[in-house]
Amino acid sequence: MNRKRHQIKAAILLAVAIIVLQIAGCSLPIGEKTAREPKSTNGETIEIHFLDVGQGDATLIKQGSHAMLIDAGNNDKGTAVQSYLQSQGVESLDYVIGTHPDSDHVGGLDVVLYKFPWDTVILPDLEKDTKTYQDVLKVIKDKQKSITFPVAGTSYGLGNAEFTIIAPAAEDYGDNWNDYSVGILLQFGENRFVFTGDAEEDAEQDMAAEGIDLSADVLKAAHHGSDTANTMPFLEEVSPKSVVVSCGEGNSYGHPRAGAMNNFRSIGAEVYRTDEQGTIVAVSDGKEITWNCSPSETWKAGEPTGSQKTGNGEKPAEEPGATELEKGSQDRGGGKNSAGTQEDGYILNTNTRKFHRESCSSVSQMQEENKEYSGLTPQELEAQGYKPCGNCNP
Numbered sequence: 459m460n461r462k463r464h465q466i467k468a469a470i471l472l473a474v475a476i477i478v479l480q481i482a483g484c485s486l487p488i489g490e491k492t493a494r495e496p497k498s499t500n501g502e503t504i505e506i507h508f509l510d511v512g513q514g515d516a517t518l519i520k521q522g523s524h525a526m527l528i529d530a531g532n533n534d535k536g537t538a539v540q541s542y543l544q545s546q547g548v549e550s551l552d553y554v555i556g557t558h559p560d561s562d563h564v565g566g567l568d569v570v571l572y573k574f575p576w577d578t579v580i581l582p583d584l585e586k587d588t589k590t591y592q593d594v595l596k597v598i599k600d601k602q603k604s605i606t607f608p609v610a611g612t613s614y615g616l617g618n619a620e621f622t623i624i625a626p627a628a629e630d631y632g633d634n635w636n637d638y639s640v641g642i643l644l645q646f647g648e649n650r651f652v653f654t655g656d657a658e659e660d661a662e663q664d665m666a667a668e669g670i671d672l673s674a675d676v677l678k679a680a681h682h683g684s685d686t687a688n689t690m691p692f693l694e695e696v697s698p699k700s701v702v703v704s705c706g707e708g709n710s711y712g713h714p715r716a717g718a719m720n721n722f723r724s725i726g727a728e729v730y731r732t733d734e735q736g737t738i739v740a741v742s743d744g745k746e747i748t749w750n751c752s753p754s755e756t757w758k759a760g761e762p763t764g765s766q767k768t769g770n771g772e773k774p775a776e777e778p779g780a781t782e783l784e785k786g787s788q789d790r791g792g793g794k795n796s797a798g799t800q801e802d803g804y805i806l807n808t809n810t811r812k813f814h815r816e817s818c819s820s821v822s823q824m825q826e827e828n829k830e831y832s833g834l835t836p837q838e839l840e841a842q843g844y845k846p847c848g849n850c851n852p
C-alpha cells in the first residue's frame with residue numbers, strides 16, 4: 459500500500475520535472491526577451507534594397523513573389539522609386555509602410571500607392587495637415603482602403619519571411635514626429651534586420667524596454683545617421699554586424715553625424731552608406747548575407763551647413779557617385795531652411811502668394827485649398843513671385 463503510494467508520488471514528481479524541463483528548454487523564462495522560432499526559408503532568398511533617394515529613405519524588401527516598401531523618399535522621388543520597383547519586377551506590394559509624415563519619407567509614397575496594387579498600408583496614428591501627408595491619405599481614401607496602425611509586438615508574414623512591429627513603443631512623443639516612426643524587425647531564417655525610420659533617443663529607449671529581442675545582423679541607421687538617434691544603449695541592444703546609412707551626398711544636416719559614426723565604429727559594425735555607394739542591396743539565404751558592394755571605409759562624417767540661407771550654393775545630389783535612380787529624377791536637394799534641422803520644405807499660400815516654414819502659426823490657419831507644399835529654395839520661390847512670411851522668416 460504504502461509502497462504503491464510512494465511509486466505514484468514519484469511518478470507525479472517525475473512528470474512535473476519533465477514538464478518543467480520542457481518549458482525551460484523551449485521558451486524563455488518570463489521577463490526575458492521573447493524570441494520565436496524562425497519560419498523555414500524553403501531554400502529561397504530575401505533581398506533588401508536600400509534605394510539611393512538622396513536625402514531621404516526608401517527600402518524595398520523582396521521575398522519570392524512577395525514585396526514590401528518602407529518609405530519612398532521626397533516628393534520628387536516618387537517616379538524614380540516607381541521605376542526602380544518596376545525594374546525589379548515588382549508588380550504589387552503586400553505591405554507599404556510610411557514610417558512617419560516627414561516628406562523625405564512619405565513624399566514619394568502617393569505615386570507608389572497610385573501606381574501599384576497593394577494590400578496593407580501601415581502608417582503611425584498621427585494626423586498631420588501637410589500637403590505631402592494629405593496626398594498620401596488621399597490615395598488610400600481614393601482606393602477605398604483603410605490604414606493599419608502599428609501595434610508593437612504584432613507580426614506579419616511576407617512569404618517565407620516575417621516582420622514584427624517594434625515601434626512606436628509608446629503613445630505620446632509630443633511634437634517630435636520622428637519618434638512616432640514605425641519600426642520593424644524583419645526575420646528571414648536566422649537573419650534579422652531592424653528598421654526604425656527617424657526614431658530618436660526617446661523612441662530607442664522605449665523599443666529597448668518593450669521586451670522584444672532586438673538583436674539583428676543589420677540595422678538601418680535611424681534618422682539618416684543623426685546623432686540624436688543611434689545611441690549606444692540601443693546599438694548594444696541590436697548589436698548589428700552591419701549598419702546601413704541612407705542619406706544624401708553633401709546634405710545640409712551633416713548626416714551621418716560624427717557621433718553616430720563613432721558609435722557604429724565602437725560596436726565594431728561595418729557601415730554601408732547610400733551617399734557614397736548609391737543603392738545598396740543585401741541578399742540573405744537565411745544564414746548568410748551578401749552585399750552588392752564592400753563596406754565604406756571612409757568613416758567620413760557629414761558637415762552640417764545649416765547656416766546657409768538658400769539652396770543655391772548647395773550641392774544637389776546629382777554629382778559624381780549619383781546612381782541611375784538619382785539621375786532618373788530631378789533632384790532639388792530637398793527642402794532646406796536656415797535652421798537646418800527640419801527636413802521639410804515650405805508651405806505655400808497660393809492665395810496670398812507667401813511661403814512659410816511648416817512650423818509657422820499661420821500655416822494652421824490657412825485654408826486647405828490654398829495650402830501647398832514645396833521643396834523649392836526660398837530664391838526659387840521668390841523667382842516664382844512668392845514672398846517670404848514676415849513672421850517665420852523662411
Ligand SMILES: [Zn+2]
Binds near residue numbers: 801
Ligand atoms: Zn523625420
Ligand SMILES: [Zn+2]
Binds near residue numbers: 514515560562681682
Ligand atoms: Zn528623415
